[in-house]
Amino acid sequence: MxxxxxxxxxxxxxxxxxxxxxxxxxxxxxxxxxxxxxxxxxxxxxxxxxxxxxxxxxxxxxxxxxxxxxxxxxxxxxxxxxxxxxxxxxxxxxxxxxxxxxxxxxxxxxxxxxxxxxxxxxxxxxxxxxxxxxxxxxxxxxxxxxxxxxxxxxxxxxxxxxxxxxLEKNVDIDFIQLYPLEKKHLVHVGGFSFEKNHFGLLNIFELVIKEEPQVHLHLIGDGPLKMQFIKEVQNRGLEGEITFYGFVSQPLPYIKSANVLVLPSIIEGLPGVLLEAMYCKTPVIAYNVGGISEVINSKTGTIVEKGKELLFAQGIIKIMTDPDQDQIAYAHKMVNSNFxxxxxxxxxxxxxxxxxxxx
Incomplete structure (x- = not known):
């Protein structure tokens, strides 16, 4: 054809x-x-x-x-x-x-x-x-x-x-060191557009570091709202708590090296980044929008109703404190079998x- x-x-x-x-x-x-x-x-x-x-x-x-x-x-x-x-x-x-x-x-x-x-x-x-x-x-x-x-x-x-x-099959995914060394690491991969809800993520991150100060946020991506978002980070005095990478052609090493992948999008179809995290055996948490509930459930990750920022923050803290290894293994197997x-x-x-x- x-x-x-x-x-x-x-x-x-x-x-x-x-x-x-x-x-x-x-x-x-x-x-x-x-x-x-x-x-x-x-x-x-x-x-x-x-x-x-x-x-x-x-x-x-x-x-x-x-x-x-x-x-x-x-x-x-x-x-x-x-x-x-x-x-x-x-x-x-x-x-x-x-x-x-x-x-x-x-x-x-x-x-x-x-x-x-x-x-x-x-x-x-x-x-x-x-x-x-x-x-x-x-x-x-x-x-x-x-x-x-x-x-x-x-x-x-x-x-x-x-x-x-x-997803594409990747036999070897490098582990990279995320900084600061003494902190745990959240990663978000996505363009700075209204669908990805970076400003909501910033609210969630503030709630997390109030309870767990030793956490750092890593943002991978570019987009039309990036400069506006950076100004908001500066207004809140969070420059030292967040690292911006811009577009990264191979984000899998960053995902693999993080403690949690976060995705508080307000509009999604079926985001490949969640599948990538599962493939990398990185725990995931996301809002329940679009087709996300078709890949995230109690067996594969943590799903939160859209707009529930406090519950999202609490979910992040729980994952960082006690990651569910059975959940991580099941998610990895599911992606390899179906996606x-x-x-x-x-x-x-x-x-x-x-x-x-x-x-």
Missing amino acids: KILHIIHKPQNRGAETFTCQLSHHLLKLGHEVKIVAIYEGCANLPYSPTIENLMASTSKKVIDIPAWKKLAKIVKNFNPDIVQANSGDTLKYAVLSKIFFRWKIPIVSRNASEVGRYLNSFFQIRLNKFLYKNVDWIISVSQESKKDILNHFPFLATKIEIIPVG MNDQLALSFVNSYQKIIGLK
């Missing part, structure tokens, strides 16, 4: 990273793959073939005929069996290019988050309804993501399935074959 993947832009976020990892496995399985980005980006994504770019205008997100035309030309020249839209504006560009320039390839939309959280106006609801009316299949990342999209667009019920996010990309790629291939058979 020939698969054309569309990504929002070259950026170090989960949707783009997973698309690149999936594409590598599809290539290994003997399929032809091309990745196209809508917008410019500076990230060095983990994909060795060239990623083409539509160079779309960020000021013409509603009507961008030149970019639609360029995508249509790529579709015509590559002649894929499947076009997969991977989050961001990808579905909009795929559908409008297909309608305007009349190409016939089936469109698959990968639903990697909770769509309803982004439908803030009548126009957005109507536009997304129109777009989803013109897709052939939805691959949702979790049961909750599926439930969310069907709550808003129930007509999708007959053309949706679930394939989770996955590895080489196996998930086969699920995507099965879906593509099914969709082609429907046409």
Whole structure:
């Protein structure tokens, strides 16, 4: 088969990273793959073939005929069996290019988050309804993501399935020394966006260090809210208690070396960083949003209802004081059994074959 993947832009976020990892496995399985980005980006994504770019205008997100035309030309020249839209504006560009320039390839939309959280106006609801009316299949990342999209667009019920996010196999993950040496270490991996709730994490961290001063917070990632967050850290006098790393291409050693991975996000699909922590045998604690409860339960980690900052802080302290080794081992086994990309790629291939058979 020939698969054309569309990504929002070259950026170090989960949707783009997973698309690149999936594409590598599809290539290994003997399929032809091309990745196209809508917008410019500076990230060095983990994909060795060239990623083409539509160079779309960020000021013409509603009507961008030149970019639609360029995508249509790529579709015509590559002649894929499947076009997969991977989050961001990808579905909009795929559908409008297909309608305007009349190409016939089936469109698959990968639903990697909770769509309803982004439908803030009548126009957005109507536009997304129109777009989803013109897709052939939805691959949702979790049961909750599926439930969310069907709550808003129930007509999708007959053309949706679930394939989770996955991990690459890493035989050897280095242990690195986190500083200060005398402290225990919390790590958070994620871009500084409102979904990741860094300001809520700061509240939680303050509650933790009031009870356990010998704790340090490590933040991996960049993003639009980073400078605002740094100013808030300075306002609270916490500069010495938090280390910022920026983007890290290989965060697994930091995750493996920490005492706890924390994820108080307010919007998620199925975050790969939780699976990475389980793979590294690092205890996890997260808010119960999106598909998180599908991987975190009493057997695999600690889950807290969204907004319960005191309970989250207490959970962190309990994990640091008495980590549950049976829980850690069970989580590690679960990830290895159910969430590895080489196996998930086969699920995507099965879906593509099914969709082609429907046409």
